[in-house]
Amino acid sequence: MEETFVFQPQNVCSKEIRITHEGGLIKEVTFVGGCPGNTLGLSRLLIGKKIEEVVPLLEGIQCPGSKTRKTSCPDQLSIALKKIQAQ
Numbered sequence: 603m604e605e606t607f608v609f610q611p612q613n614v615c616s617k618e619i620r621i622t623h624e625g626g627l628i629k630e631v632t633f634v635g636g637c638p639g640n641t642l643g644l645s646r647l648l649i650g651k652k653i654e655e656v657v658p659l660l661e662g663i664q665c666p667g668s669k670t671r672k673t674s675c676p677d678q679l680s681i682a683l684k685k686i687q688a689q
């Protein structure tokens with residue numbers, strides 16, 4: 603059954619990430635805020651991908667625009683995806 607998970611990222615420009623998923627597959631990712639071109643491009647690339655294959659590609663990416671410089675929108679997305687996996 604398709605579900606939508608809403609995540610509040612920390613220390614980045616985006617204010618919310620919505621992930622629609624079903625059976626371990628990403629159906630849609632929507633960022634509220636953030637760098638529009640980057641987040642839209644990332645969202646389109648993830649459609650149809652398995653959560654388990656995406657997490658290691660995104661985690662640990664850093665952005666100089668983040669408040670701590672130790673995270674990014676993709677890194678925050680990996681945290682959200684790990685929370686989905688843990689459910």
